[in-house]
Amino acid sequence: MTAAAIGVVATGAAIAVGIRKFSDTGDATSRISTDAPHWVLHKPSQRTMFGKSVLINRPRQEVFDAWRVDRFAEFMENVVSVEIEGADVARWHIKAPAGREVTLINRITKTDPGKAIFWQSDPSSDIANSGEVRFSDAPAGRGTYVTLILAYSPPGGELGRLAAKLFQREPEIQARRDLYRFKQLLETGEVTTNASPSGR
Amino acid sequence: MRAVTWQGRHKISVDTVPDPKIVNPRDAILKVTSTAICGSDLHLYDGYIPGMRAGDVVGHEFMGEVVEIGAESPLSIGQRVVVPFTISCGNCFFCEKQQFSACDNANPSETRDASEMMMGHAMGGAFGYAHLTGGYAGGQAEYVRVPYSDVGPVVIPSEMPDDDVLFLSDILPTGWQAAVNADIERGDTVAIWGCGPVGLFAIQSALLLGAERVIAIDHFPSRLKLARDMGAQILDYTQVDVREALDEMTGGIGPDACIDCVGMESHGFTLDNVLDQVKAQLMLTTERPHALRQAILACRKGGRLSIPGVYGGFADKFPLGQLMEKGLTVKSGQTHVQKYTDELLDMIREGKFDTTSLISHHASLEDAADMYRNWHDRQDEYTKIVLKPALARGVVQTRDQLAMA
Numbered sequence: 001m002t003a004a005a006i007g008v009v010a011t012g013a014a015i016a017v018g019i020r021k022f023s024d025t026g027d028a029t030s031r032i033s034t035d036a037p038h039w040v041l042h043k044p045s046q047r048t049m050f051g052k053s054v055l056i057n058r059p060r061q062e063v064f065d066a067w068r069v070d071r072f073a074e075f076m077e078n079v080v081s082v083e084i085e086g087a088d089v090a091r092w093h094i095k096a097p098a099g100r101e102v103t104l105i106n107r108i109t110k111t112d113p114g115k116a117i118f119w120q121s122d123p124s125s126d127i128a129n130s131g132e133v134r135f136s137d138a139p140a141g142r143g144t145y146v147t148l149i150l151a152y153s154p155p156g157g158e159l160g161r162l163a164a165k166l167f168q169r170e171p172e173i174q175a176r177r178d179l180y181r182f183k184q185l186l187e188t189g190e191v192t193t194n195a196s197p198s199g200r
Numbered sequence: 201m202r203a204v205t206w207q208g209r210h211k212i213s214v215d216t217v218p219d220p221k222i223v224n225p226r227d228a229i230l231k232v233t234s235t236a237i238c239g240s241d242l243h244l245y246d247g248y249i250p251g252m253r254a255g256d257v258v259g260h261e262f263m264g265e266v267v268e269i270g271a272e273s274p275l276s277i278g279q280r281v282v283v284p285f286t287i288s289c290g291n292c293f294f295c296e297k298q299q300f301s302a303c304d305n306a307n308p309s310e311t312r313d314a315s316e317m318m319m320g321h322a323m324g325g326a327f328g329y330a331h332l333t334g335g336y337a338g339g340q341a342e343y344v345r346v347p348y349s350d351v352g353p354v355v356i357p358s359e360m361p362d363d364d365v366l367f368l369s370d371i372l373p374t375g376w377q378a379a380v381n382a383d384i385e386r387g388d389t390v391a392i393w394g395c396g397p398v399g400l401f402a403i404q405s406a407l408l409l410g411a412e413r414v415i416a417i418d419h420f421p422s423r424l425k426l427a428r429d430m431g432a433q434i435l436d437y438t439q440v441d442v443r444e445a446l447d448e449m450t451g452g453i454g455p456d457a458c459i460d461c462v463g464m465e466s467h468g469f470t471l472d473n474v475l476d477q478v479k480a481q482l483m484l485t486t487e488r489p490h491a492l493r494q495a496i497l498a499c500r501k502g503g504r505l506s507i508p509g510v511y512g513g514f515a516d517k518f519p520l521g522q523l524m525e526k527g528l529t530v531k532s533g534q535t536h537v538q539k540y541t542d543e544l545l546d547m548i549r550e551g552k553f554d555t556t557s558l559i560s561h562h563a564s565l566e567d568a569a570d571m572y573r574n575w576h577d578r579q580d581e582y583t584k585i586v587l588k589p590a591l592a593r594g595v596v597q598t599r600d601q602l603a604m605a
């Protein structure tokens with residue numbers, strides 16, 4: 001699956017997955033403070049959280065409104081389907097290697113209209129995960145900064161192995177690619193493709 | 201359809217490949233009528249551009265007739281258009297700033313990662329130029345798919361022949377942007393390294409933009425002759441020490457602006473260039489920036505350096521201290537073609553540019569492999585090659601024949 005999927009996981013479930021939250025703590029003596037966003041603290045290899053921002057040249061409300069369950073399949077590559085299970089709960093079917101599928105059950109825990117959506121997975125989800133997507137105004141009418149932040153802890157067992165394999169590198173890459181496809185769709189009305197003949 | 205494909209270093213073939221299809225609503229498909237081989241294609245041919253895959257359809261300078269359109273293309277079937285080599289969406293932050301070659305949407309999600317890793321940020325999109333710039337099939341083919349057909353293609357009036365307008369696709373705007381980037385002032389002497397097609401258009405552009413004098417540098421007699429015909433004074437670098445000559449022609453201060461129209465495969469038998477060649481073979485460097493080094497040393501203090509010549513990565517022995525201490529301003533980049541095409545089409549129509557005398561050969565698409573070899577090995581004789589899918593295999597029209605026609 002993919003980060004997309006995880007990004008997808010954008011509709012979160014209930015349980016606390018015990019995912020470590022980075023905050024800019026540290027005692028003032030050993031660390032200087034920083035204005036960098038919390039998801040870039042520490043070296044990438046030490047993080048249990050992933051965050052990526054893109055600039056989308058459209059007004060914030062429009063971008064926020066487009067981040068909708070029924071549009072995810074247009075730009076999230078590995079989503080097979082999404083079933084709405086209740087007010088804020090959705091069941092995600094995500095492609096996994098070897099023709100398998102994983103199911104994520106995620107619950108939206110909070111929505112700041114026009115600004116952010118937070119989610120967390122349900123205990124019955126194949127993969128425990130949580131995350132948020134933020135929308136903020138870029139300066140001088142340049143559009144909207146969209147940031148996807150996600151964290152996940154693969155459960156044990158067979159699925160855990162699979163999930164780990166899927167997640168160790170993939171989520172980052174996929175989330176990034178899905179975010180770019182979201183940007184393409186909003187800015188150009190299309191998902192970019194190099195679909196081309198070749199002599200291969 | 202038939203298409204020119206890259207198969208490896210110094211291996212070009214003409215193959216039958218599937219026809220392109222409309223994929224997105226803004227797409228159009230062209231039937232190609234003319235397509236040129238570029239100095240940039242030489243870098244591919246010589247294997248200096250990373251991210252090529254065997255079988256890739258090449259070619260980024262082309263024009264043709266619209267034969268199919270997507271639901272949102274404003275073009276109509278039968279229109280003749282020239283297509284910019286840069287693929288640009290027209291909607292993103294960069295396109296809105298008219299920095300079209302930096303378009304942030306044209307390079308698909310799947311291919312942008314590699315170029316982002318190499319360059320710090322993902323490169324824009326281009327036709328027929330490796331997967332770092334999107335992996336799009338090029339236009340040295342019978343048909344080509346053109347994305348964002350509402351942004352790039354320039355509709356050509358029926359009375360204007362292909363040869364007059366084909367170079368709007370790349371080398372004319374590239375020479376023009378190179379001169380614009382030189383920020384030419386009254387009284388300026390502009391030195392231009394390389395009298396290939398890009399250099400020849402940079403010469404014409406610099407003069408049109410008000411340069412007092414253009415000094416062009418190369419060593420191929422026929423290219424130097426074209427440069428002189430276009431209004432430049434010329435230097436053959438095998439006959440003079442270029443820097444000394446430039447100083448002596450400018451009262452010792454050096455040219456006000458220097459333009460590198462050579463790029464990563466500079467010739468020259470000086471020590472720096474010989475070492476670069478060895479290192480390039482050993483993959484220790486990607487560039488042979490001999491002409492660029494010379495331009496930096498030759499440029500007057502506080503002068504301007506414009507670099508349209510293509511480089512791919514890291515250069516060795518780059519005179520950074522000289523650049524800084526002399527206080528040069530540097531401007532560079534792939535050309536923002538779409539920014540200039542309308543203005544340049546008008547200028548062609550007004551007869552301001554000589555767009556045809558650099559064309560040395562028309563040949564069949566089928567003979568592309570031979571033509572790439574000639575373009576590489578016989579640069580004096582082959583000053584610009586235009587491939588015509590309509591010409592039969594083996595038919596070659598030379599400059600003299602074209603002039604008589």
Ligand SMILES: NC(=O)c1ccc[n+]([C@@H]2O[C@H](COP(=O)([O-])OP(=O)(O)OC[C@H]3O[C@@H](n4cnc5c(N)ncnc54)[C@H](O)[C@@H]3O)[C@@H](O)[C@H]2O)c1
Nearest residue numbers: 239240394396397398418462463466467508509510534535
């Ligand atoms: N920036 C862009 O968007 C853009 C677009 C098109 C081409 N280009 C680049 O511009 C460059 C020139 O393109 P072209 O089609 O004219 O290529 P070309 O190969 O036909 O011309 C290069 C010329 O430079 C001359 N040269 C080589 N070493 C020299 C030296 N040391 N001093 C002076 N002259 C020297 C060669 O003899 C040749 O005539 C290439 O690097 C090409 O990739 C850039």
Ligand SMILES: [Zn+2]
Nearest residue numbers: 238240261370
């Ligand atoms: Zn070119």
Ligand SMILES: [Zn+2]
Nearest residue numbers: 289292295303
């Ligand atoms: Zn763009």
